[in-house]
Amino acid sequence: MSKTSVKSPPSPPSKVSSKSASIVSQTKNDSDEDEFKTKPDFIYGGPFIPVEKPSPLLGTSTPINMPLQGTFKKSFAYYSLIERLPVILTKVIDYCSREAASIKSSCGASDQDLRAFIHYVSKLKNDLVTNKKYDLLQVDTPEAKKWNEWIQAAPNQYYFTNTWVFSECYVYRRLREGCELNKTLANFDPFQEQKSQAFLGTVEPMCVVADKLVTMLPESEKDKRKADFITLIKICLWANKCDLSLSVGNQVTLNGNETVNSAIMDPFQMITDLKDKLLVDDTAKAADQIMTKAENMAKAIEGASVSIEAPPPAADGSEEQESPKVPCPAKMTIPQYVMFDIVCDNAGYELYADLCLAHFLISQKIVQKVRFHVKKIPWFVSDVTPKDFRYVIEQCRKANFSKTVPQAPKPDAVEGESPPQPVVVTADNLRRIGDQWAQFLEDGTFIVMCDDFWTSPHIFKDMKKYDYNLYRKLQFAVAVMFKGDLNYRKLLGERNCSSVLGFEAALQGFIPAPILAVRTVKAEIICGLPKGKWDQITKIDPDWMRTGDYGVIHFCAKAEPLKAAERPCPDYGDQCKGVVCPT
Incomplete structure (x- = not known):
């Protein structure tokens, strides 16, 4: 069937058990009565007769221009809700039972605390697989109150029949609430062990990348700078294969196979090997336009620099002075720095x-600062939190790795010629760049931000409505790189658009800054493909949109002009007095 009508991906993978499928067919409502039947009608002189009603779950794939949701039983959304998410929750329960002693020791939790958390997660899992109505959050915080407002405003408040992104985000937010309800578990990350193991399993390719990166950092001429920029974007792309949410927490290797001890795991070779799997490649356009815009922005900043008068001395004649002044963020129409933003996805090797x-952009003086947008709470198993960010840098700083691989003689080697030198990989450069990153974090060259919006269920075209201040923050960037599949789904509005729809049109007006979307394909949503490409790949591999084996790199150069804010700045609100404010 043509992609321009309705996608027809295959049924969910064979590992979907008949038991799990039967759970959904037996879905019950809050009164524990069959949701898909009416109450029996009593017929005078006869038996109670059940009257069948149509099931809201349809045995089709997701139609074009429809939201991704569990309603469609041949979709990856349905498979994720019935199989992947329950397995992830089960692994959390198993981890808490298996490692109870260490969790209690590190958190100061009691047996009762852990039992309460396990009970909470077990109920959440049961509610999910039986398609119950969403429960409201119980914790009393402003963010939780917003969630409850969103739940109550949702046109459909059931796991399988609401949008997939809302239900997924809701499950992870509820998982976090299970920790919040027990004070001793307030800082507990149920995925920390999995993320740590994933990091340790990818130290070798990190060392390989570090050895190459140090040759890219010295300032270089334009063509080499562009080529290195393109290479590093592609390193970022294929690093997105390391997704613990897709693998339901199972450890994955970068190349998708078991590591071979006799070979070096080389991410740069992957770029060549996977060239045909990169379906959209806007890297050259992105590199050119980001570097050009960065140069123009640097000139504008320099030209607009206003000398802020030194604050007057204190009234009593002492040397103590008021805080220095900076331009008001709400009034500013030119940023203070040339900044590149990264909306992060997975921790571990992908964050690395x-x-x-980011290090390359700073060292080449393309930008002055890089802002990393991470999740405030544990999210989708392996998403980056501030704690994960610090962990990756510290682990790089103290990495200890060494591997020597002998090289086979060349087929045309002359007799008596010395054999080729073995390849030696060490962590020396990895430690060196780790130290530099720690310094960048300390001096503000790297900035870590974790706004609540990133853990909300909202698609990005609605960002201005739900978090105007974050939208304005993004407008200060020379470009914003969105990583991974969840961000891609939110960029495209969680809507099954035509595969040939252009990237700019698919963004539906979300253009706070030029946008670079870097993603390996792990869900049945995509845009920007050449005509006929979707059908061609689907004939070869019907499951290709679920595996993460293919990738896309989109770039949209358009951006909404940066104007004075429509609202007061969030720091001073209605107390704002003018164009300058305290630092």
Whole structure:
């Protein structure tokens, strides 16, 4: 069937058990009565007769221009809700039972605390697989109150029949609430062990990338700078294969196979090997336009620099002075710095690749600062939190790795010729760049931000409505790189658009700054493909949109002009007095 009508991906993978499928067919409502039947009608002189009603779950794939949701039983959204998410929750329960002693020791939790948390997660899992109505959050925080407002405003408040992104985000927010309800578990990350193991399993490719990165950092001429920029974006792309949410927490290797001890895991070779799997490649356009815009922004900042008068001395004649003044963020129409933003996805090796790109942009003086947008709470198993960000840098600083691989003689080697030198990989450069990243974090060259919006269920075209201040923050960037599949789904509005729809049109007006979307394909949503490409790949591999084996790199150069804010700045609100404010 043509992609321009309705996608027809295959049924969910064979590992979907009949038991799990039957759970959904037996879905019950809050009164524990069959949701898909009416109450029996009593017929005078006869038996109670059940009257069948149509099931809201349809045995089709997701139609074009429809939201992704569990309603469609041949969709990856349905498979994720019935199989992947329950397995992830089960692993959390198993981890808490298996490692109870260490969790209690590190958190100061009691047996009762852990039992309460396990009970909470077990109920959440049961509610999910039986398609119950969403429960409201119980914790009393402003953010939780917003969630409850969103739940109550949702046109559909059931796991399978609401949008997939809302239900997924709701499950992870509820998982976090299970920790919040027990004070001793307030800082507990149920995915920390999995993330740590994933990091340790990718130290070798990190060392390989570090050895190459140090040759890219000295300032270089334009063509080499562009080529290195393109290479590092592609390193970031294929690093997105390391997704613990897709693998339901199972450890994955960068190349998708078991590591071979006799070979070096080389991410740069992956770029060549996977060239045909990169379906959209806007890297050259992105590199050119980001570097050009960065140069123009630097000139504008220099030209607009206003000398802020030194604050007057204190009234009593002492040397103590008021805080220095800076331009008001709400009034500013030209940023103070040339900044590149990265909306992060996975921790571990993927974050490491993002840090390498950021280091390159700083060292080549393309930008002055890089802002990393991470999740405030544990999210989708392996998403980056501030704690994960610090962990990756510290682990790089103290990495200890060494591997020597002998090289086979060349087929045309002359007799008596010395054999080729073995390849030696060490962590020396990895430690060196880790130290530099720690310094960048200390001096503000790297900035970590974790706004609540990133853990909300909202698609990005609605960002201005739900978090105007974050939208304005993004407008200060020379470009924003969105990483991974969840960000991609939110960029495209969680809507099954035509595969040939252009990236700019698919963004539906969300253009706070030029946008670079870097993602390996792990869900049935995509845009920007050449005509006929979707059908061609689907004939070869019907499951290709679920595996993460293919990738896209989109770039949209358009951006909404940066104007004075429509609202007071969030720091001083209605107390704002003018164009300058305290630091």
